[in-house]
Amino acid sequence: MSASSLYPPTLRREPPVSSRRWFAYSLFALAGIGLFFIPAFIIRPFRHQSPRALLLAMTLRQRAPLGTLIAALACFILALVLWKTASRWRKSLLVLTLLLVTFSAVMARLNYFEWMFHPIDGAQFVAQADSKLDAKQMIMAVRIGTEARAYPISQMAYHHVLNDVVAGVPIAVTY
């Protein structure tokens, strides 16, 4: 038997060009995945953030939409090239990381906080007589000029932020 047939194909040493490509692929995949997941991990509702962690999260989140897109494209191109010579487990790894990188690129362009707390689309205001609020319910009251508006806290505690214009003054109502 010749020496080469004793080695299963997966243990053959890969040519240097291919291992550089795998290295590049790993870098792009980590970057693409990290750009979304690191900020998402840092900015979690019941987790304390230090000022440095918050700064990192914002820095990454700012660059994420473009960064994840570039990383995803690079990964796909590299994956196509690497596919032919990849073993079965490496192919699975490629598929898994491509899915994650795509997921990151999509999520980096979406605001999932607004899935948890939907913004108000087209705020409507009614006269007091038409409101079903109980007299004891708390509201945030604003008066600008002669215009008085009330924002019920039970609603603002869910939506969190509302852009409004009162007597010509643009305000952001937050809770």
Place this chain on the structure above:
Amino acid sequence: MNGRMLHFYLAGINNQNFLMRDRETGTWWQQITGKAIYGPLQGVALELVLSDELTFGEWRTESPSGQVLAPVVKYTKEYDSNWEPDVAKLPVVISFPGTELKSRDVVIGLTIGGAARAYPWDTFAKQSPILDRVNGTPVLLVLGADGKSFRVFVSRIDGRDAEFFLRAPESATDSNQWNLVDASTASQWNFQGCATSGSALGKCLDQTPALKDYWFDWRNYHPETTLYKH
């Protein structure tokens, strides 16, 4: 900002306060301070608009023609009219052991000339009206007749420091009437800080912004805050 209207959207939670971004520049803003903390407009502060936390009933009597935000029908089940006790049960991510208050104790927070002071709600509710000084400015904290609405005023009439007290109700039927009186002119003042009778009639006190907040949140964003104790 410089004549350009900004539109804000929810962008994250930060130590149980929230972060928002504006669509125009993508700058990140801290909700509780209104300051831009990252991005093109970093360092800019939004101007605080004076607002009151009142009961709907109290607001109705004061501003009968005012309009109220209508609930969005598809989110009605998300609105929790019982939110106060429900939120009070949520975990807290930052706490200040060793301070006299518990994390979810409610306080009224004021900042005057950069000095911050917190008034425990329970103390305030029992002692209202509270006269105090913050950074040299005399302040008057008052609880509305409904026991839930509150306002804070600068306690000065015509530039002179003034003292206020609640006059005892004159009769049994009077017990729900709000009788705030100033010590020097004995004029009657209403919950909006304006004199309704007496020699000060027509004058109004300047209102100062105040925030009803949880102790942990107030203390986190105002580390130098003093605490009202009595």
